[in-house]
Amino acid sequence: MKKLARAIRRNKVPYLFLLPTVVGMLLLQALPILQGLYLGFLHSRKEMLLAYLSAPWAGLDNFKQILFNPSSPIRSGLWDAVRNTILYTILVTLGTLATGMAMALLVNREFRFRAAARTLMLFPWIVPTYVVGLLWGFLWQRDVGLVNIILTDWLHIFSTKPTWLIGPNTLWAIVIPTIWRQWPFSMLMLLAGLQSIPKDVYEAAEIDGANKWHSFWKITWPLLKPVWAILILHGMIFNVYSFNIVIMMFGNGAGYPGKYGDLLMTDLFRNSFQMWDFGTGAAMSSLLMLAMMTLVFIWYRVFRDQLTGK
């Protein structure tokens, strides 16, 4: 106790500066998270919602329903959402990284109006994600969408207009717009990384007879490790929790994404705020949080040096 008092007296300024933030975080982050974890063990649904934390105790029932009861109504569509989320996250994260890398290499050359090209490339990254969902939901429309007008009417790649927003194509319909919006950010970061690599490294490699392909994989890629390590981490968190693009794309924001387009967040949101089942929603979020923390922890261990900048 004495020790604490002394610590506070000695560090008045930092404690004072952090006080509002800490209070805010305790009230609006820590407290809800603890309640959220607790809600997962309660039968908190519809008529029980107002009972709040005194809703009937469910024990591990919610978790059992989610994990082991295939006939539970909560389960319907859940594993589709899990599968879609995993595929979506992998495809988007890797697609974003690959596109961003290729474009960063293209823009890293000297040419006229390079700054303008870079700025124009950043455009989609500033478009709000809900607008991205709305806009691409319109672009993917079967009859009036620009994608089908270009592919079928102009380029004649398909003989009949394909359906994008129903069926297995849905996965591409959500992956492509997300990559479209996110790669400029990857490009920006990788470009900054590229520009920090000293030129003489390449000159030395060229003297040693390395071609461009070799020098990319042996020099550029390893030296960019801090950048792509953090980009993949960022992409993982961001895309697993992706919500806006998918929710806005189907039925112009009022529809159901379907078996191949539903993500964990949209499934959870529907389950919680349309079926008013908070208990299983909280249980599922807890599981998701646990999974994400494990994943991030592993990633952090593997790339610790790069991520902490040591």
Place this chain on the structure above:
Amino acid sequence: MSYTSRFTSRRWSGRFLTGFTWILVALHLIPIAWMVYCGVKDNGEILSGKVMPGRRQNEVMFLARMADGYLAGTADGGVTRFDGNLKQVSHLELATFATSFWLDAAQAGKPATLWALSSNRGLQEVDAEKLSLRKTYGIDRMAAAYGPAWNTLWVNEVSGSSLYHLGPVLYLAYQFQGYPGVTAFDPATGEFKPAAGFPGKEAGLLRGFTRPDSADGRLAVLTSQGIFLHSPDGSRPDVSLRAGRLPAVPVRICALDGDRLLLSADSRAFIYDLAADSVLTWLDRKEGAGIITAFGRSPGRIWLGDSHGATSLPDATPATPADQAGQQRLAIEFLPRFPQADGRSEDITAYRVTSILPLPEGGALLGGPNGTLSLLDAAGEPVAETAAPLPSLYIHWRNYLDLWRNIDFGLYLKNSFIVCISVMLVAMILASMGGYALARFNFPGKNLFGYSVLATQMVPGIMLLLPLYLMFINFSRATGLIVKGTYGGLILTYAAYFVPFSIWILRGFFASLPKELEEAALVDGCGPLQAFFRIIIPSALPGIIATGVYVFLSAWDELMFAWVLTDEKTYTIPVGIRLFVGNFQNRYDLMMAAATVSTIPVMLLFFLMQRHIVSGLTAGAVKE
């Protein structure tokens, strides 16, 4: 030698790569360009898959005989004068939508006046001789007659003409806010006021407006609820005829004289006698006759325009009224056709007659879609054909007006700005304090705080949202203070989410500032607080602003929390958009306009702050 060839090949591959880069940039921007473009396009064109910009609908709405020829008015606000052989003399483009016209003949000292009523410009007064716009009485002035609850004007719902000059008053009929209004306009004073004696909201949807040429005629309004006749000078009693009393639901109306109304329902037409209060006669139209699209009348003759052409029959009142089955019919005896006036359209609707001007010497002038005109002689043979000039390409700004008038987009925009600016300011203040504390001081709990900041970024939003929702509701039940649905609740929630993140970014900025800055200040006698506010904040301002902008952009983009924690007074843009698409199914034009409006503020902000944001974000990537 080998060096030169290598040099040139490099130059060419370089040019190729540069060109390739620019092509990719262009492809990359297509969706945004399409969004902006469709925001100013007509939804009908979007739905029919037309990519190129379109023109306004310009079917001929109005035809009149002038001393030396004809005057034609089209729905797009095109006013054209032709000579007796349909050679164009002069043209005026009012650039309006769904325009309706009325011509006042020349009076002593005043040349003929053409009145044009449109859904975007209101009432316009045109000199019919010189074809010049004299005056515009905007929609706002018309709206003022009905008080502040004004939303939208629909004149295109009214078939045929929707304005008539009667005595000193110009009567205008248009739909607004779901109920029909007949407005009296006094050209002498320029004043609009609701015309007395006409029904209001209970009258349903406005469909037609007419008055006979005879002196004893009343103005007749056709609505979905029935027909209402009113005599402004009080010479004849008002009549209210419920739709249920009619044998069919009429969609077009034409008053033949003081007592007889010509009414049409799709392809059928009948004459109703008000004095006898019954159907006088049915017009004998063949099976498969087109939908009636226009009426015309001349002494002793009735003209019908339909989707195939025009027909005419003598206006002879049968000796005895028709029985209920409508056995007695007037036979059509004159069948002119409406020739395709030019090869511009292969569409079957090109033969639709949209207006008829019967000529005293026999024959008629017919108007159709695409501004086509055809002059028929007394035998029904075409004598001359022409078309009014095409309207110029237009930008559909109306979508943006509709966003504000029909959807409460202004409110959503205001809410988003209030919430995002507040969160930005809170984050900038708290995060510069917190970031400074982390960067400059060593204190117990520092690492714990740092890790919890990182951990908050890994929590799924819904994990917070479920308890927050319950917390807000139960807090209100316990204390009576409303939190859910207020700006404060959302701002606090956002701040709690964005401040830790901003602290993490700003920590780096403060750490990169040289320590000598504060040391010098402390030596000069400043306290630590003074040093922070006087020295540190100004030096780190670019970083603080960049962080603030980033918070603004992120808060602008937030949907899930706003969806749950706002109500109809505090809906932010994403929630508002999501809600209106349910009510405006397939209105892609409105949706893209809304999308454009929601993108413009963040785009502007980004380009003003681009340098700061880019350097702030990439600072981590190039950290030594």
